[in-house]
Amino acid sequence: MLSRGGCSQEKAGKLQRLTHTSSNSASRAAGLAQNLPSREKLLWMYERLTLIREFEERLKWLVETGVPVGAVHYYTGQEACAVGVCAALEPGDWIASTHRGHGHCIAKGVEVHRMMAELYGKTTGSNRAKGGSMHITDVRVGMLGVNPIVGMGVTHAVGAALSAKVRKTSQVAAAFFGEGGASIGAVHEAMNLAAIWKLPVLFVCENNGYAQATPVEYAVSVRRIADRAAAYSMPGVTVDGQDAIAVWEASAAAVERARRGQGPSLIECMTYRYYGHHQGDDTGRYRPREEEQSARDRDCIRRFREQTLDQHLLTATELDAIEAANRKKIDEAVAFAESSPLPQPADLFTHVYVPARDGEQK
Amino acid sequence: MxxxxxxxxxxxxxxxxxxxxxxxxxxxxxxxxxxxxxxxxxxxxxxxxxxxxxxxxxxxxxxxxxxxxxxxxxxxxxxxxxxxxxxxxxxxxxxxxxxxxxxxxxxxxxxxxxxxxxxxxxxxxxxxxxxxxxxxxxxxxxxxxxxxxxxxxxxxxxxxxxxxxxxxxxxxxxxxxxxxxxxxxxxxxxxxxxxxxxxxxxxxxxxxxPEESYTLPIGSAQIVRRGRDVTLCGIGRMTHICSEAADSLSAEGIDAEVVDVLTLSPLDEGTILESVSRTRRLVVVDEDTPVCSVARELFGTGA
Missing domain, CATH: 3.40.50.970 (Thiamin diphosphate (ThDP)-binding fold, Pyr/PP domains)
Structure with a gap:
């Protein structure tokens, strides 16, 4: 049984229900009966879950066959976290991401062909080849940036939430960070700011157990990172990060609270990365194989499929069609990236300073 | 205006x-x-x-x-x-x-x-x-x-x-x-x-x-005192020290020009070079530590 942290909890019973780890599908079904995403949203969630998986698996294959895509941190295994959170957001909301950010980008709606082109270092990339894997950004869809300086994206999400509050919009911002990032001061400073200013922020900690090769039980002082919410007078909840619907439900409650002006929440998603910290990292040097297998046994995509099929929410035909369409989409993304032009040397020196807009008074 | x-x-x-x-x-x-x-x-x-x-x-x-x-x-x-x-x-x-x-x-x-x-x-x-x-x-x-x-x-x-x-x-x-x-x-x-x-x-x-709103260009140094013999380059408060020095030098018959750098990055190399090309001498007055400093950058520009 996972614990619930934080204080001033609302809907305690409801949140408590989210924290179970029971593999009993009957109790899972009972738990979900009253609160499910719409059918349309469920289809969207499966589409994004499998698109992320397809993107990362193809990327891994490309890396291993020698395609120079730079440093990459595969999101494989953690898909339910990004998709569950983004399913609770609106297009106008913001997210800020971590070095392991491809999943967040896809969940928020960054186009995969522009992501792939960015990884290939092509001018058609999301960042015109100036970012690469660790900086993918698309502000048009509310994606404020993959950010590999651990914890910094969290402060930027708080800034976006401050912007929403000052401009009096209903936008919320979700800040993704890992259990490794939970130790950096920036995250704590950001949480305190969001709490004292009652900013509309979701702090989403993806606890995958390892910061590179450092295990969470060594590096983190509390048993549950959600417990730290109490230090900032916000609700904190630990959810099963392999269950996209559970993540969605916790996120939807936090989003509702944020839009009501009641401030931030902390959601800890217990998850696992299937591969190493980055491409080529040998996890056998720091993780037991049985632990890795146990995580794969709880695979979030298979689980989502079982949940939705067992409860007759979606059909196998629909889900299979989504997977086939995603394979095609990634084929096209790779072809787009391969056929796009490389930057020219002179491009190194553009975008250093932000120009004045046309006609702007200086 | x-x-x-x-x-x-x-x-x-x-x-x-x-x-x-x-x-x-x-x-x-x-x-x-x-x-x-x-x-x-x-x-x-x-x-x-x-x-x-x-x-x-x-x-x-x-x-x-x-x-x-x-x-x-x-x-x-x-x-x-x-x-x-x-x-x-x-x-x-x-x-x-x-x-x-x-x-x-x-x-x-x-x-x-x-x-x-x-x-x-x-x-x-x-x-x-x-x-x-x-x-x-x-x-x-x-x-x-x-x-x-x-x-x-x-x-x-x-x-x-x-x-x-x-x-x-x-x-x-x-x-x-x-x-x-x-x-x-x-x-x-x-x-x-x-x-x-x-x-x-x-x-x-x-x-x-002035009471009105006005802008000054970022990236432009300013020659605050014209002179023929030497360029004194100052940053912030040091510009005032340069001007005081120019007064002292004037009493000794040395005609110093004073450049107020104002923007350190991007540096207005043109104004500094133009001044030094006339005076042929450059003194940088800086209160920072010297290693890898803006003063050295100014010397490098003027050299």
């Missing part, structure tokens, strides 16, 4: 007026920092605006613009400067005060890796209209001491570690007049600009400042 008769304002008052006038014309501008107002949340006890920043440059803004736009922050430079970066990416134009430049170690990543590089790394898709204001240098200078007794962690210059970063504009005003114009230009700039405000000038300098 038509101007009214200029009043005398202090350096801090000039900056205050720049921010106030810009905030009136653009509701997206906010001010954040430690005690930029002071006594936050104590209005019900009759306490408002207790501090106003180290140079009192933000005093009084909260009474006009309210706590929604004048935000006192906890002591969390990395956090609130990061919030400023995020806000600048999402529709606001924040002015963030880092009380003293000595504190940038607490938030250097937000300057070096975040604010300065966002536009570049994101392929130009975001603007980052962020102003960072920070006080630098020593308080002293009453002909007895140039120190001020604040010690090695509250007296630094540090502009070299800022000017080194591509994408960040580094501005050092020297008078009340150029402090107002450069502050307005910085606020209107769509990218990150850091303004270093000398503590001595902030506390002591006064000068004529």
């Amino acid at each position: 038509t101007t009214t008769a200029a009043r005398e304002l202090s350096f801090g008052q000039a900056i205050n007026e720049a921010i106030r006038q810009e905030m009136r014309r653009d509701p997206k501008i906010i001010v954040m920092g430690e005690d930029v107002a002071g006594a936050a949340g104590r209005a019900h006890l009759g306490f408002v605006d207790a501090w106003g920043g180290p140079l009192r440059a933000t005093r009084g803004l909260i009474t006009e613009f309210g706590p929604e736009r004048i935000l006192d922050t906890p002591i969390a430079e990395m956090g609130f400067l990061g919030a400023g970066v995020g806000a600048a990416m999402s529709g606001l134009r924040p002015i963030v005060e880092i009380m003293f430049v000595d504190l940038i170690g607490c938030c250097y990543d937000q300057i070096m890796n975040q604010a300065a590089k966002m536009h570049y790394m994101m392929g130009g898709q975001v603007e980052l209209p962020l102003v960072i204001r920070t006080a630098y240098g020593t308080r002293g200078g009453d002909n007895r001491t140039y120190g001020g007794g604040a010690g090695a962690q509250h007296s630094q210059t540090l502009y070299a570690v800022l000017a080194h970063i591509p994408g960040l504009k580094v501005v050092v005003p020297s008078t009340a007049y150029n402090a107002k114009g450069l502050t307005i230009s910085a606020i209107r700039d769509n990218g990150p600009v850091i303004i270093l405000e000398h503590k001595f000038l902030g506390l002591r300098a006064k000068g004529p400042v």
